[in-house]
Amino acid sequence: MALAGFADTSSRKTVAPMRKSRVVILLLLPGIAYLGLFFLAPLVALLITSFQAPDPNSFDFGAYVYAFEWQNYVAGVAEYWPIFLRSFFYAIVATVAALVIGYPIAYFIGVYLRGRASLQAFTLILVVAPFFISFLLRTLAWKQILGDDSWLVTTLKSLSIMPADGHITGTAFSVIFGLTYNFIPFMVLPIYASLERLDLRYLEASSDLYSRPSTTFFKVTLPLSLPGVVSGTLLTFIPASGDYINASDDFLGGPSTQMVGNQIQSNFLKLLDYPMAAVLSVVLMGIIMAIVTFYVRRSGTEDLV
Numbered sequence: 001m002a003l004a005g006f007a008d009t010s011s012r013k014t015v016a017p018m019r020k021s022r023v024v025i026l027l028l029l030p031g032i033a034y035l036g037l038f039f040l041a042p043l044v045a046l047l048i049t050s051f052q053a054p055d056p057n058s059f060d061f062g063a064y065v066y067a068f069e070w071q072n073y074v075a076g077v078a079e080y081w082p083i084f085l086r087s088f089f090y091a092i093v094a095t096v097a098a099l100v101i102g103y104p105i106a107y108f109i110g111v112y113l114r115g116r117a118s119l120q121a122f123t124l125i126l127v128v129a130p131f132f133i134s135f136l137l138r139t140l141a142w143k144q145i146l147g148d149d150s151w152l153v154t155t156l157k158s159l160s161i162m163p164a165d166g167h168i169t170g171t172a173f174s175v176i177f178g179l180t181y182n183f184i185p186f187m188v189l190p191i192y193a194s195l196e197r198l199d200l201r202y203l204e205a206s207s208d209l210y211s212r213p214s215t216t217f218f219k220v221t222l223p224l225s226l227p228g229v230v231s232g233t234l235l236t237f238i239p240a241s242g243d244y245i246n247a248s249d250d251f252l253g254g255p256s257t258q259m260v261g262n263q264i265q266s267n268f269l270k271l272l273d274y275p276m277a278a279v280l281s282v283v284l285m286g287i288i289m290a291i292v293t294f295y296v297r298r299s300g301t302e303d304l305v
Contacts (some may be wrong), residue, residue: 005254057218064274076279080263084287087259090172090247091240094179095187099229099235101180102187106228107221109188110195111203138180139251146174146252170254178246183239187232194228195221195222230299232290241288 006112042245050072077084100268105127115220125289130138145152156162202224206216222229244261247253253262260280 014173015112025190039248045148046281047277049274050274050282052278058192061204069275072275072279073283076283080260080280083258083260084262084283085202086257087261087284088261088287088291090176090179090257090259091237091243094183094240095178095233095237097176097180098184098187099233102184103191103229104283105184106188106191110192111198111200111221114196118188121270124192127185130185135182135245141252142178142181143169144178168199169252170257171248172257174252175247175257177261178252179240182246183236184242186235190231190235191225191228217248226299230296233295238292242284 028279048066049064051069052068052072053067053069055063055065060240107125109120111124125137143149148155148167148169153162153166153168157166166235198221202220203216206220211219214240242259242261244259244265245251247257247259247262250256253259264284267273268281
């Protein structure tokens with residue numbers, strides 16, 4: 001009887017985890033289906049397109065056939081490597097600038113305004129408020145402000161700060177400025193989330209031990225907020241690397257400031273060179289993944305990958 005009771009109990013314990021695992025799988029199915037349909041399938045299609053070759057039997061412009069044309073990657077990297085370097089340079093500078101501007105804002109909201117919920121909520125709304133306006137409209141507004149006929153440029157020229165034939169739009173400065181402005185909220189919010197959970201007693205203990213404010217920041221505050229810094233830099237760097245709005249001729253960029261996103265758009269929509277557009281997209285994703293993996297491992301926050 002005792003053996004029978006033990007066997008019955010053990011069988012129940014075995015069935016319970018199996019039922020839980022089935023429930024978990026059923027709950028995950030919608031998400032898995034969504035990722036498979038809208039992420040994995042387009043990614044596979046992009047890879048296949050990158051190996052396409054022009055159709056020799058068709059005279060239609062933009063006609064391609066499926067083939068293993070690996071030379072597409074060689075030609076793409078050889079032709080566009082300067083634009084890749086420029087894109088990542090702009091993205092890195094914009095990310096650093098957003099960090100320099102965004103960290104004090106996040107610190108002010110998450111530490112100095114701790115305990116003042118209404119004021120804290122109001123400042124967070126101010127940070128998120130630009131999202132209420134279209135990305136295109138915000139960038140177009142800065143084009144009007146930084147344009148050659150704007151009050152800002154004419155004032156700078158009248159004060160001899162800028163040369164008479166100088167420009168702001170169409171330069172690297174304007175593109176990096178646009179990237180920094182548009183992605184600052186992506187930097188502020190993750191850092192704020194880390195600082196908002198920071199135990200202020202650590203800062204008080206550091207002060208009680210006669211540490212300077214700078215020492216407290218670099219030895220206590222910054223290490224404890226590092227996950228937010230890493231998340232913010234990733235959320236800023238990744239979209240900035242593939243951005244094609246700010247560097248466009250129609251907005252803040254010019255012919256000498258084109259980024260990879262602009263070349264992908266041009267190859268896909270204007271030149272109808274779908275394989276080259278796919279090659280640039282795949283190479284861009286691969287480089288970003290390599291940079292992000294290296295950065296996260298060096299920062300000691302592998303759990304974010």
